[in-house]
Amino acid sequence: MQSLKSRFFYYVVKRKLAQMRELNLPLPESRAMQEKTAPTMFKMPLGVSTERVEIRGLQGLWLRPDAQRSNGIVLYLHGGAYVQGSINTSRALAARLALASQTSTLSLDYRLAPEHPYPAAVDDAFDVYCELLKSHPGRPIAVTGDSAGGGLSVALALRIRDAGVNPPVALALLSPWTDLALSNATHITLAKVDPFFANKEPLTKAAQAYAMGQDLSNPFISPQYARFADFPPTLIHVGALEALLDDSRVLAQKMLVDGITVELKIFPGMWHVWQTFGGLFKEADQSLFELGKFINLRLNGI
Numbered sequence: 001m002q003s004l005k006s007r008f009f010y011y012v013v014k015r016k017l018a019q020m021r022e023l024n025l026p027l028p029e030s031r032a033m034q035e036k037t038a039p040t041m042f043k044m045p046l047g048v049s050t051e052r053v054e055i056r057g058l059q060g061l062w063l064r065p066d067a068q069r070s071n072g073i074v075l076y077l078h079g080g081a082y083v084q085g086s087i088n089t090s091r092a093l094a095a096r097l098a099l100a101s102q103t104s105t106l107s108l109d110y111r112l113a114p115e116h117p118y119p120a121a122v123d124d125a126f127d128v129y130c131e132l133l134k135s136h137p138g139r140p141i142a143v144t145g146d147s148a149g150g151g152l153s154v155a156l157a158l159r160i161r162d163a164g165v166n167p168p169v170a171l172a173l174l175s176p177w178t179d180l181a182l183s184n185a186t187h188i189t190l191a192k193v194d195p196f197f198a199n200k201e202p203l204t205k206a207a208q209a210y211a212m213g214q215d216l217s218n219p220f221i222s223p224q225y226a227r228f229a230d231f232p233p234t235l236i237h238v239g240a241l242e243a244l245l246d247d248s249r250v251l252a253q254k255m256l257v258d259g260i261t262v263e264l265k266i267f268p269g270m271w272h273v274w275q276t277f278g279g280l281f282k283e284a285d286q287s288l289f290e291l292g293k294f295i296n297l298r299l300n301g302i
Helices: 004-023 027-041 091-101 120-135 148-163 201-211 245-257 282-299
Strands: 048-055 058-065 073-077 105-108 141-146 170-174 234-239 262-267
Touching (some): 048 091, 048 105, 073 091, 091 141, 141 148, 148 170, 234 282, 245 262
Parallel strands (some): 073 105, 073 141, 170 234
Antiparallel strands (some): 048 058, 058 105
16 A cells, blocks of 8 residues: 555655656756755665765766675766756765665766757766776666666667677666657556656656667667667566656566566555655555665676
8 A cells, every 4th residue: 555655755746856847947957956956855764874076077976885696887867858967966866776785876967958968868877887897897787767867778789789788687677768769658647646757758858868869769869760680688677657658668578578677566555666766655665674685786796
């Protein structure tokens, strides 16, 4: 049964985001507001140390749990529809994933559109992944991301596979955005209940800014259209009240057809990336625990 706390947060989030849409802030102002409010809204958990680093000219944030139970590394890619978000806005979620997986986690500030359209984000993630392989030889790597970062995680795995680079041992995806063409049915059927995406317009604008005229069905832009042979084991968590629900369903189905080990879990009553509320209600904590356990087991060869 859905917790009363999660029901409360659902309606709070739905109301607050509706108010934000009415403001219709330009992208620079929206970014600035997110940078200011997210770190205060979502508190860092205890038991994680942080270290800012620069890797191949990009900013990163290491999140190292006090209790580590893995020799591996997690690369975390934040959400924000490829046009906003950063290591600052996502650090609490990344830290909770690091705690749950008991693994040192690098959160990456990949370049954003429209200033840096595709393939900048994929290039950045690939370059940093290769640098992690070089600087931490022999240590397994898992990749995780939320929303656009989830889609980018899949695009990164495609790039790694096609380049013949040592692959990640696992992908853990939180409400991934995998179809920038917005062709899936739940954009219509679930629009009224989704706090984030009551209509397609924000995602349409973001997709156009990221693709910058390129084909939205390019698998490296919309990984839903890829083939998944030789892909790492994948766990996908998504909410039942998401317009992006079908992005996860279709992705999982295509992975299964291609013979990939994949598990899709749909959480009743949950919305887009509800795991940001870790520590506040049980469904967020449950998802984080399961994602972390999956990552830890794969990093430890189990």
